[in-house]
Amino acid sequence: MKAPKKGSCDTIAPLELPNSxxxxxxxxxxxxxxxxxxxxxxxxxxxxxxDAQVSYEFHSQRKRHPQKFKNQLVxxxxxxxxxxxxxxxxxxxxxxxSHNIAQLAKVxxxxxxxxxxxxxxxxxxxxxxxxxxxxxxGGLNPWGTPNPNKKRDRSLTSPFVDDGLIEIVGFRNAWHGxxxxxxxxxxxxxxxxxRIRFEFKxxxxxxxxxxxxxxxxxxxxxxxxxxxxVEISHHGQVNMLAANNCRSKSMYASSSSNRFSDDxxxxxx
Numbered sequence: 108m109k110a111p112k113k114g115s116c117d118t119i120a121p122l123e124l125p126n127s128x129x130x131x132x133x134x135x136x137x138x139x140x141x142x143x144x145x146x147x148x149x150x151x152x153x154x155x156x157x158d159a160q161v162s163y164e165f166h167s168q169r170k171r172h173p174q175k176f177k178n179q180l181v182x183x184x185x186x187x188x189x190x191x192x193x194x195x196x197x198x199x200x201x202x203x204x205s206h207n208i209a210q211l212a213k214v215x216x217x218x219x220x221x222x223x224x225x226x227x228x229x230x231x232x233x234x235x236x237x238x239x240x241x242x243x244x245g246g247l248n249p250w251g252t253p254n255p256n257k258k259r260d261r262s263l264t265s266p267f268v269d270d271g272l273i274e275i276v277g278f279r280n281a282w283h284g285x286x287x288x289x290x291x292x293x294x295x296x297x298x299x300x301x302r303i304r305f306e307f308k309x310x311x312x313x314x315x316x317x318x319x320x321x322x323x324x325x326x327x328x329x330x331x332x333x334x335x336x337v338e339i340s341h342h343g344q345v346n347m348l349a350a351n352n353c354r355s356k357s358m359y360a361s362s363s364s365n366r367f368s369d370d371x372x373x374x375x376x
Contacts, residue, residue, distance in 0.1 A: 109333040110143045125322035149320045152243050153339060155305065156208055156234030158278065159318035161186070161193050166323050190281055197280075208232045208277070211315060211328075212307050216275070216300035217340075226298055232277035236294070237303060237339055239273060241266040241354055244284070248354065249276040251293030263296060267358035271341045272299045302340040309333075 128147035131137050137144050165186050169176045176182050191197075204210065209228040214235075216226045228235070241248045253263040266274050276294035278284050286292035307315065309329045317326050317337070329335055349355060 108143050108145075108327075108335050109329070110141055124324055125319050127319070147319065148342060149239065151238075151240050151320050153237045153320075154234060154318045155212075155315060155337075156232075156278075157193070157280070157316075158234045158236070158244075158284070159316035159323050161190050162318050162321070163316050163323035163325055164189050164193060204230070206233070206312050208235050211310065211312055212305045215304045215306070216298050217302035217304075219301055223304070226275070226300075226303075228277065228297065229295065231279045232295065232297075233280060234278040235297070236276045236278070237273050238266065238276065240268060241274075244287070247287040249278075249287060249294040250274040250296060251291060253296065257296075261296075263299060264358075265356060268355045269344060270358045271301055273301070273303055273339060273341070274299055275303060302338065304339075305337040307335040307337075 124145065125147060127149070128145045131144045131146050135144070135146075137146065168185070168189075176185070207230060208214070209230050209232065214226040214228055215223045217223050236243055236249055238250060241250060243249050248266070250266045252265050253261075257263045264270070264272075275297040277297050278294050283294065287294070307328045309331065312328055313330070314328055315326050317324055326335070
């Protein structure tokens with residue numbers, strides 16, 4: 108983000124960035140003169156758009172009134188209520204098209220050779236989820252398992268946890284998200300990439316909602332001729348223990364363990 112004329116990274120504290128974020132040192136290679144650069148990390152997912160907006164409102168209310176959020180059933184009903192009041196179920200009526208992802212940011216992905224390419228985002232997409240693990244929103248799998256045709260035509264693979272790739276999935280609204288409850292349901296598969304970059308410039312929105320491993324924040328967007336950029340890249344790997352029926356799979360596992368779905372809910376957009 109563009110640095111203020113006076114002050115240091117402490118001036119960004121009111122953003123309430125997730126705890127994993129920290130301001131990089133001046134000697135860091137990511138540091139750019141005139142900009143404030145933050146580095147953070149996540150294990151599971153990063154999301155941008157309306158799902159993060161609902162999560163941010165829930166998080167804000169829980170901070171203001173913690174005594175009202177002591178029961179799991181009450182929490183879930185409150186979250187559902189906020190999804191309705193925030194317009195997530197009736198997005199075409201309550202959510203301006205100018206706030207859709209395609210209008211909000213320029214999205215680029217990087218392939219294994221290090222080349223950056225623009226990623227086409229359908230105009231109807233209001234939320235993007237970048238997955239490191241095949242689990243989101245209570246254990247659902249937004250990417251699913253592409254069938255052999257999709258694997259051949261679009262070079263899509265199963266969401267292996269050790270291939271260094273990020274699965275990028277889009278959603279139009281809450282109804283689209285409910286498709287995940289179906290046996291072979293999944294979101295709109297946009298791409299798999301080693302790195303992804305969101306570039307925000309002056310536009311119709313003053314801020315965007317983002318979420319990282321369940322921690323949401325409200326990100327101010329440029330008001331003048333400046334740029335706010337979010338870039339996600341693979342950082343490293345750790346060994347983990349998993350049961351035999353674990354949904355997460357290794358790319359080195361036997362092919363017989365990676366079954367393909369019928370993909371009946373594929374969204375060709």
